[in-house]
Amino acid sequence: MTEFPFEISPMFEGERVRKEGMFVELGGPKSIGLELVRSKPMDEIEDDKVTIVGPDIKEMEEGKTYPWAMIFNIGGELVEPDLESVVERRVHDFINYCQGIMHLNQRYDVWMRISKDTAGKLDSLEPFGKAVMMLFKTELPFIEKMQVTFYTDEEEVKKQMDEAMEIFRARDARTKDLHDEDVDVFYGCTLCQSFAPTSVCVVSPDRIALCGAINWFDGRAAAKVDPEGPQFEIAKGELLDAKTGEYSGVNEIAKKLSGGEFDKIKLHSFFDSPHTSCGCFEVVGFYIPEVDGIGWVNREFQGMAPNGIGFSTMAGQTGGGKQIIGFLGIGVNYFYSPKFIQADGGWNRVVWLPSMLKEKITEAIPADLVDKIATEKDTPDIASLKAFLQEKNHPVVASWAAAEEEEEEEEEVAEEVAVPAAPMMMPTAGFQIPAMPMMAGGKSGSGIKVTFKNAKITIDRMIISEKKE
Amino acid sequence: MTKVIAITGKGGTGKTAVAALLIRYLSKKGKFILAVDADADANLPETLGCENVKTVGDAKEYLQDEITKPKPDNPDMNKESVLKSKVYEIIEEMPGYDLLVMGRPEGSGCYCYVNNLLRGIMDKLIVNYDVVVIDTEAGLEHFSRKIIRDIDDLLVVTDASRRGFRTAERIRELVTELDSKVGNIHIIANKVTDANREELVKLAEDLKLDLIGMIPLDPKIMEMDIKGIPLFEIPDDSIAAMEVEKIVKKLGF
Numbered sequence: 001m002t003e004f005p006f007e008i009s010p011m012f013e014g015e016r017v018r019k020e021g022m023f024v025e026l027g028g029p030k031s032i033g034l035e036l037v038r039s040k041p042m043d044e045i046e047d048d049k050v051t052i053v054g055p056d057i058k059e060m061e062e063g064k065t066y067p068w069a070m071i072f073n074i075g076g077e078l079v080e081p082d083l084e085s086v087v088e089r090r091v092h093d094f095i096n097y098c099q100g101i102m103h104l105n106q107r108y109d110v111w112m113r114i115s116k117d118t119a120g121k122l123d124s125l126e127p128f129g130k131a132v133m134m135l136f137k138t139e140l141p142f143i144e145k146m147q148v149t150f151y152t153d154e155e156e157v158k159k160q161m162d163e164a165m166e167i168f169r170a171r172d173a174r175t176k177d178l179h180d181e182d183v184d185v186f187y188g189c190t191l192c193q194s195f196a197p198t199s200v201c202v203v204s205p206d207r208i209a210l211c212g213a214i215n216w217f218d219g220r221a222a223a224k225v226d227p228e229g230p231q232f233e234i235a236k237g238e239l240l241d242a243k244t245g246e247y248s249g250v251n252e253i254a255k256k257l258s259g260g261e262f263d264k265i266k267l268h269s270f271f272d273s274p275h276t277s278c279g280c281f282e283v284v285g286f287y288i289p290e291v292d293g294i295g296w297v298n299r300e301f302q303g304m305a306p307n308g309i310g311f312s313t314m315a316g317q318t319g320g321g322k323q324i325i326g327f328l329g330i331g332v333n334y335f336y337s338p339k340f341i342q343a344d345g346g347w348n349r350v351v352w353l354p355s356m357l358k359e360k361i362t363e364a365i366p367a368d369l370v371d372k373i374a375t376e377k378d379t380p381d382i383a384s385l386k387a388f389l390q391e392k393n394h395p396v397v398a399s400w401a402a403a404e405e406e407e408e409e410e411e412e413v414a415e416e417v418a419v420p421a422a423p424m425m426m427p428t429a430g431f432q433i434p435a436m437p438m439m440a441g442g443k444s445g446s447g448i449k450v451t452f453k454n455a456k457i458t459i460d461r462m463i464i465s466e467k468k469e
Numbered sequence: 470m471t472k473v474i475a476i477t478g479k480g481g482t483g484k485t486a487v488a489a490l491l492i493r494y495l496s497k498k499g500k501f502i503l504a505v506d507a508d509a510d511a512n513l514p515e516t517l518g519c520e521n522v523k524t525v526g527d528a529k530e531y532l533q534d535e536i537t538k539p540k541p542d543n544p545d546m547n548k549e550s551v552l553k554s555k556v557y558e559i560i561e562e563m564p565g566y567d568l569l570v571m572g573r574p575e576g577s578g579c580y581c582y583v584n585n586l587l588r589g590i591m592d593k594l595i596v597n598y599d600v601v602v603i604d605t606e607a608g609l610e611h612f613s614r615k616i617i618r619d620i621d622d623l624l625v626v627t628d629a630s631r632r633g634f635r636t637a638e639r640i641r642e643l644v645t646e647l648d649s650k651v652g653n654i655h656i657i658a659n660k661v662t663d664a665n666r667e668e669l670v671k672l673a674e675d676l677k678l679d680l681i682g683m684i685p686l687d688p689k690i691m692e693m694d695i696k697g698i699p700l701f702e703i704p705d706d707s708i709a710a711m712e713v714e715k716i717v718k719k720l721g722f
Binding site: 013014015016018019020029085089092102103104105106107109111168171172175176191192209210211212213214215216217218221230280281282299300331332333335336360361363364 | 533536537539540541542543544545546547548549550551553554557558560562564567577578579581582583585590592593594596597
């Protein structure tokens with residue numbers, strides 16, 4: 001291995017170069033800083049070459065901040081444009097392995113500092129460039145050839161920045177266009193298992209984690225760096241049902257991570273084997289049997305949903321890492337998924353949203369449905385919701401006529417069950433009854449009525465509503 | 470190895486003043502220190518003489534907002550390096566020590582992911598220093614969240630009252646419930662006078678608390694407080710500074 005004038009080790013990763021010990025600062029909050037990785041044909045790359053455009057270390061003035069851009073070109077039989085962002089993420093790691101060089105942030109916000117100690121051992125940035133490329137080629141052997149250009153000249157950096165912004169925009173557009181069918185692996189996350197032990201969080205390109213914080217790309221990055229960490233790969237396995245989003249690999253991991261509690265998770269299903277709900281979810285969906293539709297409440301909404309329950313109560317019933325039929329926790333970004341609860345009608349099944357949430361995600365809602373979905377301003381309760389949907393001719397209305405005949409029969413066997421009373425006869429497999437908040441029994445108003453319909457052996461529906469006087 | 474010292478106690482006992490004196494002495498001894506203000510109600514930055522400091526809370530909120538946007542601009546953002554950058558940016562670089570303010574409490578969303586990133590960043594940051602001195606609220610929230618995992622020495626500051634000692638006892642109980650590892654727990658009696666000195670020693674013995682030091686009520690501190698002079702500028706021969714010096718020596722420095 002080539003000798004470098006500074007030490008190289010992962011132990012320097014968190015090293016902080018302080019103002020007092022700093023020779024120069026590159027990019028950062030006081031200037032502009034850029035990093036970009038591009039895939040190029042093999043014959044366009046001069047392997048291991050470092051080019052410096054603008055002042056090099058020996059021409060730099062101590063204590064100053066310089067604009068900064070670094071453009072890495074990579075080539076190899078397996079190198080393709082989709083790998084650029086994967087490789088680019090590692091720039092942060094590898095630069096920080098170099099003693100006395102601090103690298104922070106990413107893309108167009110890069111911030112670096114070179115310590116006095118390290119600068120004293122360097123006349124030029126060339127050995128630094130060579131060290132970083134050596135790390136890349138050692139750790140990511142699919143990179144066969146690599147070259148880098150460092151820019152410290154303001155005009156040049158600006159020019160590179162303009163070009164790079166276009167590239168980032170195009171890359172982001174591609175990223176947003178990535179779907180479940182385009183990848184071989186999904187990612188699991190167990191961060192929530194500390195309080196929801198059977199929670200199985202599956203993150204796919206078309207389904208963000210419930211907390212809204214972890215998407216497929218985060219899963220990929222984290223699993224690569226620490227495969228034993230809280231985010232890990234799930235091989236998709238066989239596609240069992242495209243509509244519901246059922247995969248053999250996901251079912252296997254569901255069984256394993258829930259300790260056998262569930263054997264199936266269908267990624268885009270609301271009713272049948274839905275995703276588990278940890279408690280961290282940004283939004284909770286709830287079935288409204290009276291209109292055969294689904295409403296959603298976000299964490300920030302303080303009021304009551306038309307079923308008379310607010311977010312926190314519903315979250316209490318839904319959370320804990322179970323599959324709760326009739327409730328589903330999601331991240332806000334899932335509303336934008338083209339597969340949004342597609343097993344159960346997708347947007348055609350959505351009847352109610354708090355106005356603040358509806359406003360926030362309007363562009364995700366199909367244009368012909370926007371006015372047909374009610375908010376707390378239109379309908380405070382079920383009766384007015386029903387009238388609203390009828391008036392707007394919401395798609396769910398078509399299903400009402402068909403259900404009506406059935407309904408009449410059901411009414412006769414409907415039975416009221418006092419919640420905390422006698423132990424309920426529940427089917428052992430299938431689903432969990434939401435944990436009920438304990439209510440002071442008997443007093444007016446606040447009681448809960450649970451109605452089981454068609455409940456002879458199995459339960460098709462469960463309705464939780466405010467008890468009418 | 471970095472030594473982590475946390476200072477806690479009920480509000481009004483003078484724990485922030487003790488923290489400032491400790492940082493001052495360690496820094497004079499040439500130790501490179503990370504001072505962490507982990508009490509939203511405290512004022513360690515002002516006591517040390519820094520103002521308008523940005524906080525980790527702001528950095529967390531920035532990232533949380535960015536990543537929970539309904540439609541993020543860049544879904545492939547390297548969140549760890551962005552958060553790290555924000556945290557490194559808010560570290561206040563003072564002569565001889567760095568200052569990090571934890572700041573405001575979390576919003577209503579789920580911070581599991583952001584906190585998990587922050588844990589990794591803090592682990593790596595701490596290694597840069599000889600000593601980390603944390604001024605923390607009595608509830609020890611940042612430790613229960615394991616943002617900072619292990620404490621070598623926990624110093625509980627109490628005023629010279631029976632109630633103060635009881636609080637110290639409660640904190641000791643709380644520590645046993647924490648997942649974080651805590652090496653040693655010591656008590657510092659603050660604002661001690663000749664009238665109550667003996668009684669306090671006996672009280673500590675009865676409660677089986679390790680009384681590592683007794684800081685006398687120092688008129689110099691009161692005078693500086695009134696004039697608005699940062700405690701960092703206290704003269705070496707003030708009686709409080711001298712007692713803190715003894716405590717630091719007992720801690721192995």
